[in-house]
Amino acid sequence: MTTQPAFRRSEPDARRLSLIEACARVLAREGIAGASVRTIAVEAGVSAGLVGHYFAGVDALIAATYAHTGARVDAALEAAVAGAGNDPADRLEAFVTASFAAPIADPELLATWIAFWSLVRARPDIAALHDEQYRGFRAQLEGLLAHCGLPDAQLRRTAIAITALVDGLWLELCLSPHELAADEAAAIARSALTALILPARR
Template identity: 50%
Template sequence: MTAVRQAFTRESADARRAALIDATAACLAQTGLAGTNVRAICKKAGVSPGLLRHYFDGIDDLVAATYQATSDRMDRVFADAVAAAGRDPRTRLSAYLTASFRPPVTDPELLGAWTAFWALARSDARMADIHANSYAGYRARLTDLLTACDAADAGRLAILLTAMVDGLWLELSLDATSFGADAAAEMIERALTALLPPQR
């Protein structure tokens, strides 16, 4: 009976933490940093302010946890895209890069949360660390995929392609009618054709 109770408590704690993180992401997306406070988050999560303080060391800790959770979720999206692409290195590379132009990465609410994270990363050391680690991980995985395609100077090319994907994603997020997801994917494909050795 004790083991069952402990498992239930642990699951409940994880669920409550997740609910607070989801509520924080939603607040950031809908009202930005200015409208994201303890009362708004707890109202959206349907919990009392005391519960937030029980699971997190204040709102700054919760926002950092939300950034980390959002980054982890995007990592899983990209990893799943590569896994679904099969074994061909070039196809896997394309899948990794163009996943940024499909849901859930193109969820309009993600832009609001992400811009808040970026703003905080400029002034908050913990947020800056999460940002740096997230982007370093993305580029490292991209470098591996480029290396599998025999790309020259794969590390620098990963930086270039990351910036290109970020720019296209931002434009799409700001205005989905600007050029469209298919056009964004096509631009990435044209860049890869120009930058990579011919396929054997």
């Protein structure tokens, strides 16, 4: 009888990624309070000590998870815009409504996102990641708005309003999924978008 291996080695990058994904799942399920080294390690199917081998500490793992999740969102939004053709209005609408379709509208991702928000005030490194993410999101939105003919003077405020709307709908989608469905959120975002940019374009 041949004894099977007690564990399998992984490519360092693959193991890093699996830890990050496990961290995201734990954050989504239990919130920041449950995101301990041991819980995350169990979720990833490894021992607790391994976390220290790949990350400087649990704080660094959480920050890496934030960065990874943010990149996922960015990529999905970019793909949605790229697939929307050349009409500026179509591209803008695709950008906004992509937030309420797969893979972004995933409840797990939204819950993870809220966990990150709750860390911003107490953790300067998380705050820096947030600011970066936020600037990128708003810059892209301002660009799309400019191509739609929105006057420069209104770009900033309109972008802030739309971002706030999207974030607020994300919140509701995550906190009260029984009250608001993703497709209704998308519909609300679409009509609100029209209402917000309509007055300025005529």
